[in-house]
Amino acid sequence: MLKPILLVEDNPKDLELTLLALEKTNLANDVVTVRDGAEAIDYLYRKGTYSEREPGNPAVVLLDLKLPKIDGIQVLEMIKAEPNLQAVPVVMLTTSREEKDLTRSYKLGVNAFVVKPVGFREFLEAIQDLGVFWAVLNEPPPGSMKPSPRM
Numbered sequence: 001m002l003k004p005i006l007l008v009e010d011n012p013k014d015l016e017l018t019l020l021a022l023e024k025t026n027l028a029n030d031v032v033t034v035r036d037g038a039e040a041i042d043y044l045y046r047k048g049t050y051s052e053r054e055p056g057n058p059a060v061v062l063l064d065l066k067l068p069k070i071d072g073i074q075v076l077e078m079i080k081a082e083p084n085l086q087a088v089p090v091v092m093l094t095t096s097r098e099e100k101d102l103t104r105s106y107k108l109g110v111n112a113f114v115v116k117p118v119g120f121r122e123f124l125e126a127i128q129d130l131g132v133f134w135a136v137l138n139e140p141p142p143g144s145m146k147p148s149p150r151m
Contacts, residue, residue, distance in 0.1 A: 003059035004030040008040040008075065009093070010067050014116065018062065018093075021127030029059055037070025041078055044085055057088045062130065065094035065101055073104055080109040091130055 005022065009015040015033060022031055034040045040063070042048040046055070061079065065072040072092060079085045089111040094101065097115055105113050114130065116123060 001054075001056075002029045003056060004032045006040065006043060006058040006061045007031055007033045008035075008037065008061065008063045008067065008072070009033065010035050010064060014064070014093075017123055018127050021124040024124065025128045032058070035068075037067040037072065037075045039069075040067075040075050041070060044079065044088075045082075057085060060089045060091060060130075062091050062093055062127075065092055065096050065105075073101070073108070076105060076108050076110055 005027070007015070007018055007022075009018060015035075019031060019033070032043065034043055040061070043050045043053070044057070044061075046053055063072045063075060067075070070078075072094070076090055076092065079088060079090055086109070090109075091112045091114060092101075092105050092110050093114050093116055095116050102113050112130075114126060116126070
């Protein structure tokens with residue numbers, strides 16, 4: 001069974017574009033979308049509406065920095081503090097170019113920090129590359145199942 005991609009994005013336009021880009025990669029992984037940091041934590045910790053979801057971690061978390069309820073930095077901090085989640089790759093997706101956000105994210109253990117391109121084509125290409133790298137090319141930690149592309 002392939003691990004899903006967890007997309008944490010509150011902006012409807014960015015959400016739609018990201019889903020479109022991931023769809024174009026033809027990945028077989030499901031994409032689970034949540035709209036705020038609290039919902040992301042519920043999903044990852046299997047709480048609330050996600051208490052009955054299948055066990056297991058996502059292949060990658062694509063995490064927006066600026067989120068309602070719990071921001072992306074706090075979500076990242078919680079992921080990297082939890083032994084069962086520490087190995088999950090987290091890619092911060094943001095429009096922020098602030099050095100403090102970049103520095104803090106890397107200190108907390110983010111795997112990649114991607115500034116969202118403004119142009120439509122650049123955005124699609126960036127998301128497609130991220131999806132293929134983290135869901136297909138990246139070698140997961142020993143003992144976890146490596147997702148494969150749809151053929």
